[in-house]
Amino acid sequence: AQTVTQSQPEMSVQEAETVTLSCTYDTSENNYYLFWYKQPPSRQMILVIRQEAYKQQNATENRFSVNFQKAAKSFSLKISDSQLGDTAMYFCALFDFGNEKLTFGTGTRLTIIP
Amino acid sequence: EAQVTQNPRYLITVTGKKLTVTCSQNMNHEYMSWYRQDPGLGLRQIYYSMNVEVTDKGDVPEGYKVSRKEKRNFPLILESPSPNQTSLYFCASSFGRANYGYTFGSGTRLTVV
Numbered sequence: 001a002q003t004v005t006q007s008q009p010e011m012s013v014q015e016a017e018t019v020t021l022s023c024t025y026d027t028s029e030n031n032y033y034l035f036w037y038k039q040p041p042s043r044q045m046i047l048v049i050r051q052e053a054y055k056q057q058n059a060t061e062n063r064f065s066v067n068f069q070k071a072a073k074s075f076s077l078k079i080s081d082s083q084l085g086d087t088a089m090y091f092c093a094l095f096d097f098g099n100e101k102l103t104f105g106t107g108t109r110l111t112i113i114p
Numbered sequence: 115e116a117q118v119t120q121n122p123r124y125l126i127t128v129t130g131k132k133l134t135v136t137c138s139q140n141m142n143h144e145y146m147s148w149y150r151q152d153p154g155l156g157l158r159q160i161y162y163s164m165n166v167e168v169t170d171k172g173d174v175p176e177g178y179k180v181s182r183k184e185k186r187n188f189p190l191i192l193e194s195p196s197p198n199q200t201s202l203y204f205c206a207s208s209f210g211r212a213n214y215g216y217t218f219g220s221g222t223r224l225t226v227v
Contacts, residue, residue, distance in 0.1 A: 004156075009154075033213045033215075035215050042220075043202065043220070043221045044218065044220055044221070045204060045206075045216075045218035045221075047215045047216075050214075050215055091156060091157065095211075095212045095213050095215075097211070097213075100145075100162055100164065100170070100211065100212065101147065101159045101162060101172060101173075101212060102157075102159075102212050102215075102216060104149075104156040104157040104158075105156055106154055106155060106156040107156055
């Protein structure tokens with residue numbers, strides 16, 4: 001069975017600093033996809049970034065980037081120049097073709113301090 | 115605007131009173147799914163549907179029913195709600211399979227007393 005682990009329940013960082021959220025996963029498949037979702041206080045789930053496992057290049061979206069370490073099964077999210085609007089719960093998620101679903105981690109609550 | 119619409123946004127009900135949470139998407143997505151979100155547990159899949167008239171159980175299907183009679187709609191039915199079904203529920207849809215990621219509805223906060 002696939003699993004996703006987020007070991008940091010809560011984090012906080014000063015505005016404009018850089019923060020890294022950790023995620024590890026397990027799957028027996030070779031072809032899979034990894035995601036980071038953001039859930040602000042509005043509770044809307046917003047896709048932040050997507051990584052295809054067969055691509056070695058790390059995905060980036062503006063201030064958001066990932067460090068994808070396939071051998072270690074690690075998928076961390078880096079937020080640069082953090083802003084107050086980045087305050088949210090962040091979920092790491094995995095999709096593989098052996099299971100018809102996204103499997104989510106338990107989330108990291110990130111607070112950006114003014 | 116491309117979106118997944120869930121209703122209601124908030125619902126308080128009593129134990130045993132049947133209820134339906136509606137979900138509709140306007141993106142012609144084949145894949146739809148229901149999740150529940152609980153503190154410390156993340157999001158867990160309840161049911162999913164690959165296409166019209168094709169549904170299957172997720173990780174926590176007990177106490178729930180779904181149907182997919184039309185491509186755009188995927189309602190979640192609680193025949194006899196219990197307090198342990200108090201949760202935040204999300205409907206989601208995807209083009210093709212979930213490797214593209216989901217588009218989520220805005221969530222339904224359900225309280226069963």
